[in-house]
Amino acid sequence: MTQTAPDMIELKGITKEYVKPSGEVHTVLRDINLRIPKGEFTSIVGPTGCGKSTALNLIAGFEPPTEGEVYISEQRLDGINQRAACVFQTENAFPWKTVIDNVSLGLRLRGISKADAYDEARKWITRVGLKGFEGHYPSQLSGGMRKRVSLAQCLIVQPEILLMDESFSALDVHTRQLMEDELLRIWEETSASVFFITHDLEEAIALSDRVIVLTAGPGATIKGDYQIDLPRPRNVAEISFDPAFMRIHQQIWKDLKDEVMISYENANKFTS
């Protein structure tokens, strides 16, 4: 990643608060400043409940910040971010639609003819390794295959930003590594900026150009911002044996562990 790439995403002085049913204000994120260049693969890690999904929702435009602004390619975001696509932990695919109808949906919604949308969908179905399954319904596929459908559904619209919220965490470890490698392979062919949320520090390091560590909430801020200068292309199963990977892991884990401990202590205060 070159230093000169323009910003794709900028969070400028972002604070996000929710009002609890009791009327009490709960500050999730406080004064977050973050710039993500075009084409960068950024992961965000932090203790449970610190505000990772909240940050993603703000970039997606699902919710507005309480204070501060989100900029996408230097334009202030107001409403849904049309340049982004999301892959969540849960299924994106509609169970009553076949694979090809699910994958072509994004193009059909943009007014593209069924024949053209199907042509493009077939290319993406092949790219994610599902050739031959065009007429299957999601219930006839494994969890890993359904995740591939979700990826194809998102990537077919060629989003400039891919927002991924624990997208692979429900998969078994082998399927997950295959999907991670496929994601990297496809991402390397695009110029999409990826904002990837995970609980798994190894996954974050293996995939990313950069790992951001959030502090324990409430009022989470950025605790650490690490460049991951491991060579690409990467094989996620193998890179964790690289001594450089282990050094980076140790360094980031030091930051993260402290915040996880604070988060446990906070949770214990509530329950005791």
Ligand SMILES: Nc1ncnc2c1ncn2[C@@H]1O[C@H](COP(=O)(O)OP(=O)(O)OP(=O)(O)O)[C@@H](O)[C@H]1O
């Ligand atoms: N719509 C909402 N209304 C009120 N509180 C909310 C809302 N969305 C999130 N929160 C609160 O904001 C905090 C951060 O939630 P968020 O889901 O962003 O954290 P997270 O880091 O993604 O969590 P996890 O790691 O467990 O997935 C939590 O305390 C949560 O209860």
